[in-house]
Amino acid sequence: MDAYSFSLKFVLDLRTVKSGNQRPIYARLIINREKIEIALHECVNPDKFDSKIGRIVKPNKYENYLNERLTTIENKINLIRWDLEKEGLPVTGKAIKQRYLGKKAEGNRLLEFFEVVIAEMVAKPQEYGQHSIRHYAQCRDKLKLYLSTIKSEDIALDKFTRRQIDGFELYMLTTPSKVTSKPLCRNSANTAMKKLKSVFNNALRKELILRNPFFGFKLVGVKSTKVALSYEEILALSTHDLGGNESLKKVRDIFLFSCFTGLRYGDAISLRKEDVQEDRNGRFWIISKQQKTGNAIHIPMLAPGKAIYDKYETNRNITGFILPSFSNQKINAYLKHIGNMVGIKTPLTHHIGRHSYAVLLMNSGVDYKLVSEMMGHYSIRSTEAYGKVTQKLLATTADKVEAELK
Secondary structure, eight states: OOOOOEEEEEEEOTTOOOGGGOEEEEEEEEETTEEEEEEEEEEEOGGGEETTTTEESSOOHHHHHHHHHHHHHHHHHHHHHHHHHHTTOOOOHHHHHHHHTTOOOOOOBHHHHHHHHHHHHHTOTTTOOHHHHHHHHHHHHHHHHHHHHTTOSOOBGGGOOHHHHHHHHHHHHHSOOTTTSSOOOHHHHHHHHHHHHHHHHHHHHTTSOSSOTTTTOOOOOOOOOOOOOOHHHHHHHHHOOGGGOHHHHHHHHHHHHHHTTOOOHHHHHTOBGGGEEEOTTSOEEEEEEOTTTOOEEEEEOOHHHHHHHHHTHHHHHHHSBSSOOOOHHHHHHHHHHHHHHHTOOSOOOHHHHHHHHHHHHHHTTOOHHHHHHHHTOSSHHHHHTTGGGOHHHHHHHHHHHHHHHO
């Protein structure tokens, strides 16, 4: 069982006054900042209760019995906590209260267990990047909204069936988001479903359920097209004056830096000067870790990327960061405006820079395995998705074959 914070105190409900000016006593549990209280159905005069030690001071005969009962309750709650740990179950205020009151357990709750999974990921930063954790948190939030539509605050793990899986998927594909005012696209919904399936696999490993409800469930695949700029479009973008707007020029440089390094937004904007090193031959290398996967990257810096690196030397010496600071949302908003100014028909986003880098390498004849290494892909299958847009490479290959036939 991973570490968690636990606090147990006995407190008085000072708002409720019983006969003789007595106040009800509660056991207050705080576990990982979650607070829950258990009514003990006992009362005491507040003047005789020491809130620091949670006991009655200078007790009479009955109050002495009450102090002993509080000690017994404290021991019982701790035993429940330790039993949950031994059983490998999430230690939550609700779980402890349920057992204390002797209620029949309905099974572990899905949203509660989701929180445990996320907490375990946060505790292992060497294995899970912030990008991955954020996706799990987003899935949890969507799941919470879906459960509210079926009038449920939470649901037992073993009560979440194929019917709920189908319902959750349909909810994401048809319910407009408050942020975008649009439902999720199929790929985004699939991402959430994969995270939920992973949570149930985790529960199965912990023996909290006997069967994963996702068994036999298949996601509807969607072929995605990787949108990338041609080198001619990149050149047009890099040479446009952008009306002399300095903010637009900085955003363009951030985008072009990813066109020539393949870095995602989070990796590029957080890149520090110590992450760039020069070898004995004068080649500059980006040596860092990807936020999304945690994989190490060793990227040789191409000349256009090196030019941008040099351009912001003053910024680098002041802030320690390679590039100027802009939010991803602001960058994407500016890029759409920049694309219109330059006459690029493709709606620009920062991530298109990463796609363009991959295609640039492939069009130059770089082997897939090397492209995969330079992109920091976990699997070469991720790299192969870019092959469909390398028409220039196919044409070059055809020219070589035709030359041999002459």
